[in-house]
Amino acid sequence: xxxxxxxxxxxIPRALFFYTFYPAFRTFFEELGATxxxxxxxxxxxxxxxxxxxxxxxxxxxxxxxxxxxELRGRVDYLFVPRLVSTNGKLIYCPKFLGLPDMIRHSMxxxxxxxxxxxxxxxxxxxxxRVYREIGRNFTKSTWKIYRAYRKALETYRQFDGMLKxxxxxxAAMYTLYGEEILPAQPGLQAAAALEQASASASxxxxxxGTGRGADRRLTIGVMGYPYAFYDPYLSxxxxxxxxxxxxxxxxxxxxxxxxxERQADKFPKELFWTYSDRAVKAAYHFLENGRGRIDGLIHxxxxxxxxxxxxxxxxxxxxxxxxxxxxxxxMYDEQTGEAGVLTRLxxxxxxxxxxxxxxxxxxxxxxxxxxxxxxxxxxxxxQAASSAKxxx
Amino acid sequence: MGASHLAFKSLMRELGxxxxxxxxxxxxxxxFGTRFAPEFACLxxxxxxxxxxxxxxxxxxxxxxxxxxxxxxxxxYAQLHRQILTDAGxxxxxxxxxxPSIGYRDFVHKIQMLNSARLPLLKLLxxxxxxxAKIKAFDRLEELSHWIRPRETGNGETSKAYRQxxxxxxxxxxxxxxxxxxxxxxxLLKSVPHDPDFKPLKVGIVGEIYVLLEPSANLExxxxxxxxxxxxxxxxxxxxxxxDNTLFDxxxxxxxxxxxxxxxxxxxxxxxxxxxQDSVGHTVLYAKEGYDGVIQLAPFTCIPEIVAxxxxxxxxxxxxxxxxxxxxxxxTGKEGVRTRLxxxxxxxxxxxEIKAxxxxxxxxxxxx
Numbered sequence: 136x137x138x139x140x141x142x143x144x145x146x147i148p149r150a151l152f153f154y155t156f157y158p159a160f161r162t163f164f165e166e167l168g169a170t171x172x173x174x175x176x177x178x179x180x181x182x183x184x185x186x187x188x189x190x191x192x193x194x195x196x197x198x199x200x201x202x203x204x205x206e207l208r209g210r211v212d213y214l215f216v217p218r219l220v221s222t223n224g225k226l227i228y229c230p231k232f233l234g235l236p237d238m239i240r241h242s243m244x245x246x247x248x249x250x251x252x253x254x255x256x257x258x259x260x261x262x263x264x265r266v267y268r269e270i271g272r273n274f275t276k277s278t279w280k281i282y283r284a285y286r287k288a289l290e291t292y293r294q295f296d297g298m299l300k301x302x303x304x305x306x307a308a309m310y311t312l313y314g315e316e317i318l319p320a321q322p323g324l325q326a327a328a329a330l331e332q333a334s335a336s337a338s339x340x341x342x343x344x345g346t347g348r349g350a351d352r353r354l355t356i357g358v359m360g361y362p363y364a365f366y367d368p369y370l371s372x373x374x375x376x377x378x379x380x381x382x383x384x385x386x387x388x389x390x391x392x393x394x395x396x397e398r399q400a401d402k403f404p405k406e407l408f409w410t411y412s413d414r415a416v417k418a419a420y421h422f423l424e425n426g427r428g429r430i431d432g433l434i435h436x437x438x439x440x441x442x443x444x445x446x447x448x449x450x451x452x453x454x455x456x457x458x459x460x461x462x463x464x465x466x467m468y469d470e471q472t473g474e475a476g477v478l479t480r481l482x483x484x485x486x487x488x489x490x491x492x493x494x495x496x497x498x499x500x501x502x503x504x505x506x507x508x509x510x511x512x513x514x515x516x517x518x519q520a521a522s523s524a525k526x527x528x
Numbered sequence: 529m530g531a532s533h534l535a536f537k538s539l540m541r542e543l544g545x546x547x548x549x550x551x552x553x554x555x556x557x558x559x560f561g562t563r564f565a566p567e568f569a570c571l572x573x574x575x576x577x578x579x580x581x582x583x584x585x586x587x588x589x590x591x592x593x594x595x596x597x598x599x600x601x602x603x604x605y606a607q608l609h610r611q612i613l614t615d616a617g618x619x620x621x622x623x624x625x626x627x628p629s630i631g632y633r634d635f636v637h638k639i640q641m642l643n644s645a646r647l648p649l650l651k652l653l654x655x656x657x658x659x660x661a662k663i664k665a666f667d668r669l670e671e672l673s674h675w676i677r678p679r680e681t682g683n684g685e686t687s688k689a690y691r692q693x694x695x696x697x698x699x700x701x702x703x704x705x706x707x708x709x710x711x712x713x714x715x716l717l718k719s720v721p722h723d724p725d726f727k728p729l730k731v732g733i734v735g736e737i738y739v740l741l742e743p744s745a746n747l748e749x750x751x752x753x754x755x756x757x758x759x760x761x762x763x764x765x766x767x768x769x770x771x772d773n774t775l776f777d778x779x780x781x782x783x784x785x786x787x788x789x790x791x792x793x794x795x796x797x798x799x800x801x802x803x804x805q806d807s808v809g810h811t812v813l814y815a816k817e818g819y820d821g822v823i824q825l826a827p828f829t830c831i832p833e834i835v836a837x838x839x840x841x842x843x844x845x846x847x848x849x850x851x852x853x854x855x856x857x858x859x860t861g862k863e864g865v866r867t868r869l870x871x872x873x874x875x876x877x878x879x880x881e882i883k884a885x886x887x888x889x890x891x892x893x894x895x896x
Binding site for chain 1: 608612797829834841
């Protein structure tokens with residue numbers, strides 16, 4: 136019996152489930168002697184390459200995934216494109232995740248061997264072992280070796296997930312684990328520098344509000360959405376860094392422990408089918424219930440024409456409207472989103488949230504229960520809504 | 529969807545309810561739908577929501593809707609519709625039917641909720657049976673109209689006769705009458721002057737069930753194509769779908785996988801919800817059966833159909849069959865669709881001509 140390891144470079148695209156599962160799979164592949172190659176941070180070129188390979192109706196994150204695959208194509212021996220069906224044993228993923236390997240295989244040419252293992256642990260947690268074993272077979276015949284790599288991978292996953300749950304963003308956690316190899320600079324550092332610079336040079340926000348600065352003025356905003364969007368500097372137009380620069384700490388759904396989110400479960404007549412969407416909605420409900428005094432506002436980051444998100448967005452919006460405790464804004468991105476437009480809207484929202492908080496602090500009372508629902512609309516939607524209202528009226 | 533509401537109307541009446549039949553989805557329906565629905569909801573979602581508003585305005589107090597288990601979004605529609613309409617200030621009750629496979633008890637209980645006349649079980653089943661018979665009759669007539677329409681000699685005669693046949697079935701009450709009406713309707717359709725020897729182009733239509741089955745959502749594509757002299761075959765009928773996904777589903781799949789899934793397997797190996805896998809499977813089957821082309825109908829933003837659309841070019845290339853994907857939303861105009869259909873049909877006709885010529889040349893060459 137040979138326990139010899141076949142050498143190989145495994146490509147992992149920096150998109151979709153990357154920000155949830157990369158560390159675990161990286162450990163696994165490396166333990167098996169493979170080299171892991173990650174595509175670079177998203178640039179306009181990455182997305183453009185993806186746009187060329189995909190149908191127009193696909194959402195930006197899916198197009199981006201194709202772009203990252205295109206970048207890795209030709210540089211690796213294997214491409215890790217798993218079919219994510221269910222990873223928590225209960226919920227599934229968006230149909231586009233379910234059909235991802237098929238979309239990649241049939242729309243892109245010149246691909247290396249695909250590792251398109253089907254990940255579905257609805258039959259039980261031991262299914263994870265089956266999944267890892269199947270992947271491992273590409274590299275070694277030794278089950279023992281695969282098992283050891285699998286244990287190590289789980290360990291890494293727990294370590295990484297622990298960092299998220301203690302409030303680190305996924306890029307920050309990865310930076311801690313892998314350093315500059317994974318990211319050019321520690322996330323937040325530039326932002327902090329920018330913040331310092333901003334408060335040093337321009338003091339007008341502080342003057343305008345007439346209250347303290349620095350730590351006192353920090354806000355906390357819940358950013359609802361999907362890790363592959365809010366962590367992607369290009370898709371989100373650096374949303375998290377921009378918030379940081381505006382003195383806002385962002386809390387994302389992947390920082391909230393599962394059991395805390397599950398407490399919201401009975402508020403839904405029917406839980407959402409899709410893992411990431413379920414987390415986003417439950418996180419929003421959780422913030423609305425328990426966030427008073429700790430969370431100052433909610434932002435929902437959503438992709439143009441995202442399938443599940445019209446439900447997610449509407450559920451959050453309706454709940455915000457009902458609870459009347461937190462200001463809410465949704466922010467839509469697509470392949471053409473510009474930095475300046477996002478910044479303007481963020482500044483306006485953050486200013487509003489900050490004034491509201493300071494007014495409440497001055498009044499020495501709990502926050503006024505004003506309904507501050509701001510449903511985001513693009514110019515196109517507004518025109519459309521207006522025209523249909525006119526026609527209907 | 530399509531003519532099925534007529535069957536449900538008679539069923540509801542038998543159960544002792546006063547059914548409010550929504551008007552045919554119109555611009556007004558869509559306007560209501562788009563006013564209340566989120567922008568990226570799909571067309572079926574908006575039409576349904578608009579229809580609910582219309583029936584609520586007409587005085588309905590209960591809405592019966594279907595549920596689902598995903599991964600398609602439609603499984604959440606009823607719940608979200610309820611929340612949106614409640615938020616808009618409407619008062620009503622909504623009964624959502626989840627597939628019996630999640631819970632027979634719940635399913636039966638919800639049927640009883642609509643059984644206002646408190647019909648005993650046997651009579652209830654009888655009523656359901658009659659509704660079912662009507663749905664089957666409607667489907668059979670529609671299928672026949674697809675065959676006659678391209679062969680008709682007078683323009684629009686088939687569609688006119690077809691509308692009459694719907695009324696004939698609608699009037700029937702007992703099972704016997706439905707049977708009789710169906711015979712009468714079939715005879716009426718067959719009496720439309722047509723040329724049975726004409727060999728029309730054959731096009732298969734695949735896609736998402738609602739836009740496939742509701743003519744006002746697909747801008748009467750079957751009529752349009754039929755009148756261009758194209759025989760359409762629709763991959764799905766309500767009578768086929770409901771059966772597949774309720775009673776026999778589990779049994780049949782346990783017996784052995786269905787041919788559709790097997791056909792789709794090389795291109796789309798996963799059940800991705802909605803009718804994504806079916807669209808791919810049907811396209812493969814149509815290609816193998818020698819159809820001239822396939823048209824995929826999808827509501828804009830429909831997730832499963834986007835996945836299907838991504839792999840269909842590969843099917844088209846491998847099996848040498850032209851595929852046209854049409855994305856439908858509230859902005860789609862009939863004339864725009866017609867132009868694209870005409871271009872597609874021209875292409876198919878030209879392909880058939882080339883094929884025939886090559887064959888002819890081959891035969892002649894072989895004979896010499």
